[in-house]
Amino acid sequence: KVLILDFGSQYTQLIARRIRELNVYSEIVPYNKVPELDESIKAVILSGSPFSVREERALHPELEKFIGKRPVLGICYGAQYIAQHFGGRVERSETREYGKANLGKIHKSEGLFAGLEVGSQVWMSHGDTIKAIPEEFELLASTADVEVAAYGSKPGAFDLPVYCIQFHPEVYHSLDGKELLRNFLVDIAGCKCSWTPASFVGETVQALQAKIGEEDRVLLGLSGGVDSSVAAMLLHKAIGERLFCFFIDNGLLRQDEFEQVLKGYEGMGLNVTGIDAKNEFYAALAGVSDPEKKRKAIGKTFIDVFDREAKKLTNIKYLAQGTIYPDVIESVSVHGPSVTIKSHHNVGGLPAKMGLKIVEPLRFLFKDEVRRVGTEMGMADHLIKRHPFPGPGLAIRILGDITPEKVALLQKADAIYINKLREHGLYDQVWQAGTILLPVQSVGVMGDERTYEQAVALRAVNSTDGMTAEWSHLPYEFLAAVSSSIINNVKGINRVVYDISTKPPATIEWE
Ligand code: XMP
Incomplete structure (x- = not known):
């Protein structure tokens, strides 16, 4: 190396x-x-x-x-x-x-x-x-x-x-x-060009087999995203049925995502338990509107649910995580120790609470390498190319407090946006996209009636790692089609705006 x-x-x-x-x-x-x-x-x-x-x-x-x-x-x-x-x-x-x-x-x-x-x-x-x-x-x-x-x-x-x-x-x-x-x-320097996705899979599977005892079981929390899925597949290759996966429905996923993703995982041969904990998350979030408090409430609930379900299993020795290289590089910075802008560590306290050892098979990979490793293992494109989605999910795309009704409203608008991105062949051209429910009501007119309803913002960005981002220059015709489809089909929304802010100084998510 x-x-x-x-x-x-x-x-x-x-x-x-x-x-x-x-x-x-x-x-x-x-x-x-x-x-x-x-x-x-x-x-x-x-x-x-x-x-x-x-x-x-x-x-x-x-x-x-x-x-x-x-x-x-x-x-x-x-x-x-x-x-x-x-x-x-x-x-x-x-x-x-x-x-x-x-x-x-x-x-x-x-x-x-x-x-x-x-x-x-x-x-x-x-x-x-x-x-x-x-x-x-x-x-x-x-x-x-x-x-x-x-x-x-x-x-x-x-x-x-x-x-x-x-x-x-x-x-x-x-x-x-x-x-x-x-x-x-x-x-x-005489380096050998032998670092390929195939060699990584082979070596990692061997290393996992050597590390994990023959009786030991490993638990992994799937999120629906690329990293946790690829980590799961590597472990599955290494230890088969001794890998247990949880996929928790926190009620903050995209429309129909829980069912679809769960099905996809089962198709990959993974041993997955789907856990419906929607109401627990909604209860923890009731009346909370500060973004950091929302993140904390979600993180804590996640740990509680995960821990409770894990106790039903025996012989679990390891907790597997989809941590990737940019998260572990120790950075040198002119600004001194970095300040927390948003706390992204969704479940930081989990390993300590459960007293498990950690296994992180992707610890040394960049995101694009994770994708290549996934493809190498035959994982489907729609999973490999999925946009990043934050751990706290739609909770940080609903400004202010969370209710199940607001989640349902946002899910409908968001599904129209994302489906249209796919229909127009634009999904793979943007790095991440999502819809934000604004705590704003504005006047509109539908037929002869005056409306006074909510507004959503559409966000789409191009980025390589999420650290910096440019807003995507989506075609006007496309934006027009999304806007009219949302306003015509989602009752309760009468205005759609497009976010044209770069990061920095804005961030990708609104909270
Ligand atoms: P920001 O909003 O900080 O987002 O520009 C950068 C990337 O991080 C994602 N994000 C999160 N991911 N937990 C996560 O797992 C979080 O609390 C969180 N907040 C933002 C965001 O979706 C984008 O990809």
Whole structure:
């Protein structure tokens, strides 16, 4: 595997993903937590950073732990840090070094730049620039504005080579970025391209079998989403009937979703118990309108129901969860410890309460990899490509307090929207979509009658990970069709609006 040292760049995860697209396994660790180098670690990459190497609070990695011991690639901040460390010069750059540029000169077209052509487009994004490289190094490539676009250790300067580049090969705008990474990983560091969905399934199933005792049983809460479903299928492959799944109807799912999803799961051979706990959730939510309190009430009820049902089973040793890699990466941030904007940890207290050990087969996968693993195991597209749906469900799409009537109203409007997205071939083009019931009444006219009814907002966003999002530019004709269908068919709603806010500063959900 390849270690990626994180200095807090927004691109760090992208480096990891790009490398994995080359079927090489990569892991992100904070810049100051480099593990002992064992045989599995073939190379080390240093990421970019929002910090400047010239600042007092600059981040200092322990270079001696890996330079010369493994092939090293420094990107942006990493490249600048290495330059400064070995006696080169880094200064604030006078020209804007941001955006597309071309490698006007490649001084050494072997090694890192093997196969790349002069003129290759790269993506720059830095405020500092390297003015002089240290003695042990030589210049590798330049652009019109950036003399030191890339440099590397002279042959023999270290036991193993060190390469440094100021542009970002992980960004798609660096058109040969993947080729460059491949040169580094495969030709220079000798990594094998064996990290594939099939190999992941095989290895994970084996590891699960080794970890889980022959008599042990595992319990997993399905949510209807991709992550928990793929986790369930992996465990099912590993331990078969000793996996027990719960799928809880919290009364906050989409229209008919409970029945449909349950059927789908049974079709996959999973051992699933459907639990109707609607009324318990509604009771816990009655009169609660603060979003965080709603989340807490739902989380607590979920734990209660889950725990009670689990007690009916014997020999359960493990609780399985569909946690994925972005949830476990320890982040380095300029803002210090992050503040809670919304608490997404739906069932944080569950494992402790039940006294079970945790098993998380997807802990090291990105979302797109989870999907590929699902497809590899033959799971149906409609499940794999489902939009993300929040744990607290429609409760955070009904502004204010929750009643079963409001849920039913929103479900009807939402079903029209989602079905129309599918009919118009737009469902797979948006990352997530949903309908929000607003606590607003407005005047309308239907026939000769005055109406005074509620409004819904439609939301659709494009995103890669939910951290940032753009509103989807859905066609006007489509929005018109959804609007008239909702107003004509859902009694109680007389107005439909479309949410055109990006995240940030808005969020995807309204609560
Ligand atoms: P926001 O609204 O924070 O949403 O921009 C980002 C992504 O997270 C989902 N989301 C949640 N998921 N529990 C969840 O499991 C929650 O409490 C929660 N709140 C938001 C949201 O649907 C979007 O995909």
